[in-house]
Amino acid sequence: MSKRAAVKNILWALSIIGLVAAIVRFRNGLGATTGLNDATPWGLWIGFDVMAGVALAAGGFVIAGAVHIFHLEKYHSVARPAVLTAFLGYGAVIVGLLFDLGLPWHIYFPMIRWQHHSALFEVAWCVMLYFSVLAMEFIPVALEHPFFAHPFFQAIGGLLRRLMLPLVIAAITLSTLHQSSLGSLFLLMPERLYPLWYSPLLPVLFFLSAVGVGLAMVTVESLTSGALYDHRPDTDMLAGLGKAGAVVLWLYAALRLGDLAVRGSLATAFKGNWQSGLFMLELLILAVIPAALLSSKRLRSNPWGVGTAAVLVVCGVILNRLSTSIFVQTRPEGLSYVPTWIEFAVSMGIVSAAALVFMFCVEHFKVMEGGPQLDAKAADPYAKPAFDPQTHVSVDPHLPRFDTGRALGMIGAAAIAVAALWPSALHGYRVPRTPVFHARGGKVLNIDGNRAKQSVAFDHRDHMKRLGGDESCKQCHHLSKPRDENTSCSECHADMYLPSSIFDHDFHLKKLGDAASCDKCHRPTRDRSTAKACSEKQCHPAYAPGPKQQAFNDMARSYVDAMHDLCVTCHDKEAARVDKPRLGECATCHKPQKGMRQPGS
């Protein structure tokens, strides 16, 4: 199998896993499929897909500017790949956004409702307009294909080519605006964002790092395409990109550190906590090490040197965007964010799909100079087809063939993805269960079901005396399990906040004769549901002794509801009877106690 085919197999597998993840995300919502929560509203899809994605696609405007504004013909060979990378990159950003938005069918609303004080409004409009500009820059390339030989398409292509200069100026302007505005998004979070990342210069820093990573991505793309399509990389051109990159990255590092120093926050970088470590790592990978590598003429003339530096910059910018939007955001204790595999799968799927489209374009259109042009028809539309003289079967090596191996691989990947889905993802968001612990104590019971150290001190002996001694047990212990004297509350009300079933199915199955006994409870007709079985068979009528006559068949209410319902009803009645209104209020029972941890503190 060739390198190219192997790579495409992997990309297709990742795309199909992404598709499974996508279906589940749209069917069951964000809560069921992502790790997002109220403390972390923005996660991987914003941090990586949108913010890093936009930055990584910055190569388009940088190279377009170099070639069409600064007339640096040296970079002409990467102009088309850079524009294609940018076009597909922004397409990926928009698709990624469709996954993250809670109401993605409203994605076009910023076009009709304007709130221009929002940095996000500015980002939305600029990305929209820039995506159109990129489309207009790439369409002429696609129209060169013989499929579009009709004069109508040629006229459109010609018109767009004549508009190249205004399009490039628009591209540079729009890119400058939205790359910096992505940084401006965080300006109104001075306390949420850790001081080493927050800065009034955020727009400038985001813009500079975008230019740097744009150059890096063009380098990475050039080297990767070269490897995949057996193309020698233009080391002179790459060295030029590297030199420009070094200047931009040194400037970035200087600005970032200088800004911290001027605002007196530089000492925070040496505090020794994980944030300062992350800051150092980020600065090293994003700026310092790559800039040092690229400052050496020898290193940047070597494909390995320039490639290493480029990969470091790409990783550094991704880290920077993830840090700013997720890692160093302050969040309340107890709520952390761990992306689910569905989030990773969607992100990887989008990137893989974009890579596949990129390869398709490179193979069918004149994107790379002297490029692969594997589309033989495009290379020579008038060539006669070739046939095997013996079998008279076409031997055109570039006819698409059905690849059984790839198809099986994709089905396998999809199957693994489906098997890896967890209950919430499959059925919709499930609230986690909170098991109840029993009350502790003797005369005075310490009721603290979830052991949160917020307990209610219940004077058991006092209440027994008040309500009539031994005869009064059944007023609260309203249901006893078979052969039991007084079942404690938590045995049936087994979850703090959710109703729980008290029916021991396994025990009954064994007692009544295993599988043969199903019909004893479940109707032998179509409707064999639990609800029908429970409502029709009233077993154990003797086990409902108290005033609260409830059949064992019902679900036990949540512990919280059960406690409140039992106690508060009585307390409210007593409060009215003895004219002590405080008796029925929360704070009477939920008294803060010495040594107990306070919630919210």
Add this chain to the structure above:
Amino acid sequence: MKAAILTDVTRCIGCRKCVEACTKTYGLKPYVPSDKTAADGLSAERWTSIVERPGAHYVRKQCRHCVEPACVSACLVAAMQKTPEGPVVYDNKVCIGCRYCMMACPYGIPRYQWDTAVPYVRKCILCYERVRDGKLPACVEACPEKATIFGDRDDLLAEAKARLAASPGKYVNRVYGDHEEFGGTSVLYLSPVPLDFLAIGGKLKDDALPELTWRALGKVPGVALGVAGLMLGTNFVIGRRMKVADEERQRREAPAGEQEATGSDE
């Protein structure tokens, strides 16, 4: 009249009747803590909560209805709106679900309906419809101790300052929610304990947050024109130089061709 409420933490007994009234008024579902909600009691189904502080002090937590709300400036489709009467309300018909408002709020108030396929942002709206009809917000009406009172913001600020002056040692010497807190809020507090913990990061700043964004965003037209002009100018200058250099070269080569010199140049 700018609607506002003032909560005196010393009068709150933690009975949570305000929470009950709010949930009943808006048909909110029973509170079930989960891995999607923070421990402060607020969620998509809880728009006000009581946070207990050391020393048995009960502090209401909810949307502060800021005078210059960060969420309103952040929302790109104006789903979050500051009404002329004071409350900050949410229009779910135009929301796109980007959750930037949740990132922007310095108190971390807006909460999301993570469990549905059509999720909205939810928070206290100061009973906007009731206030517009001249009624009291549900929580104010339900409070048995009159710990939370409703009125015009300026009147309540004056009342709060009067209480501070009348009992010097009883409260922390500030009205929480005055202009020194993110530009001012409509939900004011008098408290014997510091309320910095209500803000994320525990720091109450006096900048009105929308201003921080506008410092950058206001420069956008200038930057756009500047960049476009610079690019146009650069292209013109470099293009011109290249054209002149071409013409120079042609002039140098052309006379040799025209005169058909026997020179050795090409």
